[in-house]
Structure formats: structure tokens, C-alpha cells
Amino acid sequence: MSKDTNPKEAQIKSAYADVNKYGNNREYDKAIKAVNRILGVAPDDQTALHCKVVCLVQLSKFEEAHKFIEKNRLTSLIFEKSYCEYRLNRQQQALKTIDDGIVQPLPPNLKELRTQILYRLERYEECLDSYKDIIKNTSDEYEDERRTNLSAVAANLAVDKNKDVPDVTEDTYEQYFNSACIQSNRQKYLEAERKLRTSEKLCRDFLEEEGASEEEILEELDVIRVQLAYCLQLQGKVKEASTIYAECLRHKPKDPALVAVASNNAVVINKDQNVFDSKKKIRAAMAEACEPKLTSRQKQVIALNNCLLALFTNASDQVQQLSQKLSQNYPQMEFEALLIRCSQLAKDKKHKEAIDQLQKFAALHKSHEFVTKFAIIQLQLLQGNRKDAIETLLSLGEAKYKPGIVSALVSLYLGTDNKPAASALLKSAVDWYKQNNVSSGDLSDMWRQAAEFHLRGGASETAASSLEELLKLKPNDMKVLAQLVIAYAQFNPKRALEISRKLPKLETLTTASEIDALEAANWVMSTKAAKKSASAKIEPSPSTPLVEKKSKNRKRKGKLPKNYNAEVPPDPERWLPKYERTGFRKKRGGGRTKDVIKGSQGMATGAADQYDMSNRANLSKNSPVTPVYQEPTPGPRQQHRKGGHKKKKGGRF
Structure with a gap:
């Protein structure tokens, strides 16, 4: 080895x-x-x-x-x-x-x-x-992914309307999704909805071809559907959007950003309703896991909605804390945080404290001064302090001549019974617009209000100048022209005569049928009666076919007796009581019959003979010229019998 x-x-x-x-x-x-x-x-x-x-x-x-x-x-x-x-x-x-x-x-x-x-x-x-x-x-196999990322960048750039967005390709479902986001950020929600529905279909088809499970398909589709719900929500289709948000959250998606967006948007739909559900959802939107996945704009909106939810629930201390935190974390939201804080102070009846905070903010931030002063005016009016509200509006400088502000000031002056000040304001507004030649949208309503106000107050010259300006904006308005004639007639008849020639002739304003209807109408009658007579006076033209009006009330056929026979004539004495009929037979032992007078109780025999019309001999010269009026005796069918009819169980009355 x-x-x-x-x-x-x-x-x-x-x-x-x-x-x-x-x-x-x-x-x-x-x-x-x-x-x-x-x-x-x-x-x-x-x-x-x-x-x-x-x-x-x-x-x-x-x-x-x-x-x-x-x-x-x-x-x-x-x-x-x-x-x-x-x-x-x-x-x-x-x-x-x-x-x-x-x-x-x-x-x-x-x-x-x-x-x-x-x-x-x-x-x-x-x-x-x-x-x-x-x-x-x-150039490699990741080219589609890069183009998808490029379209995602373009979608985020589309938030700023001043920035140009490049054209993006639409080959895959991700690219369709990003293209839809571009359209929604440009506030073209209908077009975005169409692209999202296409993206949803392509996504399902693609993942099914790849052999993905239904759970994986739903996880990918939920991203598209939440964006679709957002577009529907901003189109006013709130119920459909709410259903989609609830369905997506029921799937418990793994993407924390998706959970945050769906939860936040559901809170916006709830507003001040279903507060318990909103609290639960806003906590899910503000979870720590969601923060790194969200953009700064999304986090800012969620924080703002959290403050608004606290305001809806009237949690005073929480509103103050959350609004302070909002302004610290997002300095660009400082004004919104201040408004939320002051709204809560107003709810707590601390109007003076809220006004002081707004005034300090307006002094430090001149760019927000105009809007801040309107918030101050709102609080002053809630206090019932109209004089301070008027002073705040007048402190706006030349902005006080804007039509809406002029209208508000006139209303406040009239509310304090200060008509001279309202008239002076309208005059100064008219003069200011004439001197500066400022075109601030459609000023016709302001000129009209100023003219009518001065006409009622007797200031015809000022009213005429307002109507002249109004006539420039609406040269074909005959009502303005007529008012101008009335105004000039009070101080310059020649000018009134010149302008009156521009008015249309009476013949062009009315037709012959209208004149006939007015002449035929009775002025004493009510309006409905006059209209009825006027419409009856107008005859249709010969070519107009006459149509008969059918009666709306249908006559019901009377009910006949069960044994009725049309061939046998009815008994002429059928309405008489039995004792007055010809075939009536007296009972045996009937006692007095001659002196029996049938009639109302308490009538004397002599009186009966006197008023018995069958005996003409009784009508003598001793009869009174004018008989005393007596109520007619009710017939036997009209008299109430003792006990009456018993009502059968289950039968009709």
C-alpha cells in the first residue's frame, strides 16, 4: 500500500x-x-x-x-x-x-x-x-424581464404628470400590468381597467401552460385584481372593488405589499363605518413586514389614513399623537396633519386653540396662507363669530374679489344686517374687475348677483354697469337686456330707449294661439282652471285626426236576484212595507186599525190627518200658509233595529 x-x-x-x-x-x-x-x-x-x-x-x-x-x-x-x-x-x-x-x-x-x-x-x-x-x-435570455422592469419604472414616473413616459411593449401579462399602472397613474382608469382584464386572462393562460397549481395562479392573479379593484374604486364602482379586496385578503397572500394595499383601500371604502374592521385592516397595512416592500408614497398615504381613522373614532389623544408623527416622518404632509389635529380640537369644542395653531402655521408658511385662512373662517363660523370671519376674508387682499369670496362676504354682511357694506363690496368688486381687466373664469353669476342686489337697493347706475359687463359675456341674453333697460330708465331714459330697440318685437315672442288663450283665460279663476279653459280654446288643425277620450271609470253591472226572470215584470209594490201592500191581510183581533197611524213615534193622530196627502178634503182654508219644516221620517230599512244583524263567523259584512 x-x-x-x-x-x-x-x-x-x-x-x-x-x-x-x-x-x-x-x-x-x-x-x-x-x-x-x-x-x-x-x-x-x-x-x-x-x-x-x-x-x-x-x-x-x-x-x-x-x-x-x-x-x-x-x-x-x-x-x-x-x-x-x-x-x-x-x-x-x-x-x-x-x-x-x-x-x-x-x-x-x-x-x-x-x-x-x-x-x-x-x-x-x-x-x-x-x-x-x-x-x-x-442580448441574452433575460431581455423580457428587463423590458418588464423598464415598464415598471415608467409606471412610477407616470405619477408626475409633468414627466415624459416612454412607450412600453405589451407582449407579456407583466408588461400589460405595468402599462395599466401607467394609465391609472395618468387617471385614465377605464383604459387601465381594460388592460388589467387582458393581463388577468394572459396570466391565467400562461401559468396553466406552465403547469402551475391553482394556489400559485391565484397568488399571481391577486396582484392584478387588487390593481383592478383600485381602478374600479376610483370610477365609483365601490361595491365591486370592496368584493375584490375581501376576496384577495381571504386568500391570505404571501406578498406583504399586496396585503397592505388591499387593506388600506378597504379602509378608505369603509370611511366612518365598520370601524372595528377598519382598525384591524389598518394594523395589517402598517405591519413591519410591509414597510420595505412599499414605496414612500404608499407609506405616506397609509399613515394619513391611520390619522383619519383615529379622527373618525373620536380618539382625541391618539389623533394628536398620530398627526405629530405624520408631520415628523413626512414633512410634506405637515399641513394635512395640522388640519386633522384642528378638526379634533373643534370636535372637542376647543375652537380657540385650533384657530391659534392655524394662525401660527399661516404666519410661518406663506404658501399655505390662503387655504389656512379658510380653515380659520370655518372654525370662526362654527363659533358663530361672523364678524371675525368677515375680517379674515377681508384680510385676503385682492383675493377677496374672487367670485366665491365676494358671494361669501355678501352673505355674511346680509346675515349681520349690514346691507350698505354688502353694496359697497359689490361696487368695489365691479370697479376692481374693470380697472384690472382680470378674466377669472365665468364671472356671469357675480355680475348678475351684483346687478340684482343694486336694483333692489335702488343703486341703478351701479346695477347698469354690472349688467353692461354681463351683457359682454352673454350678448344674446334678452333677460339681461331687459334688466338693463329697466336700470337705465331710472336715471338715463335716452340710453334706455336706445337699448330697448334691441329687444325683440312682441309678435316674435308669442304666437296667436298663446294670445287667444291669455285673452280667454279668466284671471279670477285659479291657475288650473285657467289652463283648462285655455287648452279648450285651442282648436286642432283640420289635418289632425280627432280622438275620442275613453272614460276611465268603468260602470259595473248591477247584481240580479237568484230567481230573476226577465219575462215576468217586477212587482210595482216591491219597495213598500208589507202592511201597506194591497194583498196584506190584517190579523184577527188586531184591535184598533182605523186610528193606527204609521209614522215616527210620538206623532199625534190629528197631525197625521193634517199631513195625510191621500185625503184631499183635509186641505182646508185653516191650513197654515207655510208649513213648519220637519225632517223626513226615515224608512224602515234606514231605522236601526234592536240588536242589529249578527256577524256570521267567517262571512262578509
């Missing part, structure tokens, strides 16, 4: 063979053990050190891999070190590692990693230029 002259080299060679075998089989745990055997014999072996770093990265042990690189000072492993920092969400540090590296120019792998880091740092313009350069100078 030959003796091995160098057992150390043999051990290393055997260990490398194991590393190669385990690496090809993706058994990285076993590969690390084999590398450790090499390092136990040769601790400075650079190849073994590199192999161990690669194995740790493949096992997603990025923190351990980064510490191993730092400990062994592996300065040549720039890509591995920067990739670990990228995966640990240390984007600035990863970019610095690449830029400070000794490798220049950058190889393709470092260039692509640097571009991806720029994307995470939201430096989209630099990222776009870098992707364009990579696509131009590289």
Missing part, C-alpha cells in the same frame, strides 16, 4: 468534489459542511471562502453572509456584499459599496444590481436611463 505523500491536499480535493456535487444538487447545507472541512485545513483559501458566501446567499442567510464577508475582509466580493445589503433593505449602503468598489467599469451583474437599487431608492429617472443602456448593450 502506497503512502500518501500529501494527505492535506487529498482532503481538500475530496471536499471540493463534495462541494461541487452538493452545489449541483442544490443541497447547500451539505455544501457548507464540505466547505468548512476545507477551511479547517486551509482557513485562508479564497475559493472556499467565496463558496461559503455563495452557499449562505443561496440559503437566504444574508445577515450571516454579510458578517462573514466583513470578518474575513473579502474586498473582492463586491457583488455578493452589495447584494446582501440590498436584500437586507440597506439600499444606500449597497449603492455605496458598488460605487466605492475597485471594479470600474461595472460588469453586467453589478450594473443590473445597481439599477435595481436605484429603483428601490425611488430614483426613477436614473433607473430608467440605466435600463435603457443595459437593454441596448445586452
Whole structure:
């Protein structure tokens, strides 16, 4: 048996063979053990050190891999070190590692990693230029992935309307998705919806061809469907969007960013309803795992919605804390945080404290002064302090002549019974617009209100100048022309006569039928009666066919008795009581019959003879000329019998 002259080299060679075998089989745990055997014999072996770093990265042990690189000072492993920092969400540090590296120019792998880091740092313009350069100078099997990433960069750039977005290809479902995101960021939600539905169909078809499971397909489709729900929500289709969010969250997606977006948007739909569900969802959106996956804009919106939810739940202390945190983390949201804080103070009836905070903010931030003063006015009006609200509006300088502000000031002046001040304001507004020739949209409503106000107040000259301005905007408005004639007639009759010639003649305004209807109408009658008579007066033309109106009330046929015979005539005495009929026979022993008078109770016999019309001899000269009125005796069918009719059980009345 030959003796091995160098057992150390043999051990290393055997260990490398194991590393190669385990690496090809993706058994990285076993590969690390084999590398450790090499390092136990040769601790400075650079190849073994590199192999161990690669194995740790493949096992997603990025923190351990980064510490191993730092400990062994592996300065040549720039890509591995920067990739670990990228995966640990240390984007600035990863970019610095690449830029400070000794490798220049950058190889393709470092260039692509640097571009991806720029994307995470939201430096989209630099990222776009870098992707364009990579696509131009590289040709391999990853070209579709690079174009997809390029379209994702373009989608984020589309948030700013002032930035140009390059045209993106639409070959794969990912590219269709990114193209839809561009459209939604440009607020073209209908077009975005169409592209997302196409992306959804392509995604399912592609994954089914690849043999993916239904769970994997749903996981990929949920990303598209949440974006679709967002587009539907902004189109006002809230119920459909809410259903999609709930369905996607029910699938428990693994992507924390997807959970955050769906939860946040569901909270927005809930508003001040279903608060318990909203609290649960906002906690899911603000989970620590979601933060590295979200853009700064998304995190900012979620933080703002968290403050608004606290405001809806009237949690005063929480509102103050969250709004302070919002303004600290996102200085651009300082004004929104202040408004939320002041809204809660107003709810707590602390109007003065809220006004003081707004006034301090307005003094420090001149760019927000205009909007802040309107918030102050709102609080002053909630206090019922109209005078202070008027002073705040007047402090806006020349902005007080804007139509909406003029209207608000006039309303406040009239509310405080200060008509002269309202009139003076309208006059100064008219003069200001004339002197400065400022065109601020459609001012017709303001001129009209000013003219009508001054006409009622007797200031005809000011009213006429307002109507002249209104006539410039609406030259064909006959109502304005008529009002102008009325205004000039009060102080300048000649001018009124000149303008009145522009009015149309009466014959052109009315037709002969309308004049006839007005003349035929009785002015004493009600409006409905006058309309009825006027419409009856107008005759149809000879060519118009006459249509008979059918009566809406249908006559019902009377019910006949069961034994009715049409051939036998009815009994003429059928309505008389039995005792008055001809064939009535008196009972035996009936007693007095002559003196019996049938009629109402209490009637005397003499009175009966007097009013018995069958005996004409009783009508003598002694009869009264005008008989005393007596109520007619009710017939036997109208008199109520004792006991009445008993109601049969289950029968009709």
C-alpha cells in the first residue's frame, strides 16, 4: 500500500468534489459542511471562502453572509456584499459599496444590481436611463424581464404628470400590468381597467401552460385584481372593488405589499363605518413586514389614513399623537396633519386653540396662507363669530374679489344686517374687475348677483354697469337686456330707449294661439282652471285626426236576484212595507186599525190627518200658509233595529 505523500491536499480535493456535487444538487447545507472541512485545513483559501458566501446567499442567510464577508475582509466580493445589503433593505449602503468598489467599469451583474437599487431608492429617472443602456448593450435570455422592469419604472414616473413616459411593449401579462399602472397613474382608469382584464386572462393562460397549481395562479392573479379593484374604486364602482379586496385578503397572500394595499383601500371604502374592521385592516397595512416592500408614497398615504381613522373614532389623544408623527416622518404632509389635529380640537369644542395653531402655521408658511385662512373662517363660523370671519376674508387682499369670496362676504354682511357694506363690496368688486381687466373664469353669476342686489337697493347706475359687463359675456341674453333697460330708465331714459330697440318685437315672442288663450283665460279663476279653459280654446288643425277620450271609470253591472226572470215584470209594490201592500191581510183581533197611524213615534193622530196627502178634503182654508219644516221620517230599512244583524263567523259584512 502506497503512502500518501500529501494527505492535506487529498482532503481538500475530496471536499471540493463534495462541494461541487452538493452545489449541483442544490443541497447547500451539505455544501457548507464540505466547505468548512476545507477551511479547517486551509482557513485562508479564497475559493472556499467565496463558496461559503455563495452557499449562505443561496440559503437566504444574508445577515450571516454579510458578517462573514466583513470578518474575513473579502474586498473582492463586491457583488455578493452589495447584494446582501440590498436584500437586507440597506439600499444606500449597497449603492455605496458598488460605487466605492475597485471594479470600474461595472460588469453586467453589478450594473443590473445597481439599477435595481436605484429603483428601490425611488430614483426613477436614473433607473430608467440605466435600463435603457443595459437593454441596448445586452442580448441574452433575460431581455423580457428587463423590458418588464423598464415598464415598471415608467409606471412610477407616470405619477408626475409633468414627466415624459416612454412607450412600453405589451407582449407579456407583466408588461400589460405595468402599462395599466401607467394609465391609472395618468387617471385614465377605464383604459387601465381594460388592460388589467387582458393581463388577468394572459396570466391565467400562461401559468396553466406552465403547469402551475391553482394556489400559485391565484397568488399571481391577486396582484392584478387588487390593481383592478383600485381602478374600479376610483370610477365609483365601490361595491365591486370592496368584493375584490375581501376576496384577495381571504386568500391570505404571501406578498406583504399586496396585503397592505388591499387593506388600506378597504379602509378608505369603509370611511366612518365598520370601524372595528377598519382598525384591524389598518394594523395589517402598517405591519413591519410591509414597510420595505412599499414605496414612500404608499407609506405616506397609509399613515394619513391611520390619522383619519383615529379622527373618525373620536380618539382625541391618539389623533394628536398620530398627526405629530405624520408631520415628523413626512414633512410634506405637515399641513394635512395640522388640519386633522384642528378638526379634533373643534370636535372637542376647543375652537380657540385650533384657530391659534392655524394662525401660527399661516404666519410661518406663506404658501399655505390662503387655504389656512379658510380653515380659520370655518372654525370662526362654527363659533358663530361672523364678524371675525368677515375680517379674515377681508384680510385676503385682492383675493377677496374672487367670485366665491365676494358671494361669501355678501352673505355674511346680509346675515349681520349690514346691507350698505354688502353694496359697497359689490361696487368695489365691479370697479376692481374693470380697472384690472382680470378674466377669472365665468364671472356671469357675480355680475348678475351684483346687478340684482343694486336694483333692489335702488343703486341703478351701479346695477347698469354690472349688467353692461354681463351683457359682454352673454350678448344674446334678452333677460339681461331687459334688466338693463329697466336700470337705465331710472336715471338715463335716452340710453334706455336706445337699448330697448334691441329687444325683440312682441309678435316674435308669442304666437296667436298663446294670445287667444291669455285673452280667454279668466284671471279670477285659479291657475288650473285657467289652463283648462285655455287648452279648450285651442282648436286642432283640420289635418289632425280627432280622438275620442275613453272614460276611465268603468260602470259595473248591477247584481240580479237568484230567481230573476226577465219575462215576468217586477212587482210595482216591491219597495213598500208589507202592511201597506194591497194583498196584506190584517190579523184577527188586531184591535184598533182605523186610528193606527204609521209614522215616527210620538206623532199625534190629528197631525197625521193634517199631513195625510191621500185625503184631499183635509186641505182646508185653516191650513197654515207655510208649513213648519220637519225632517223626513226615515224608512224602515234606514231605522236601526234592536240588536242589529249578527256577524256570521267567517262571512262578509
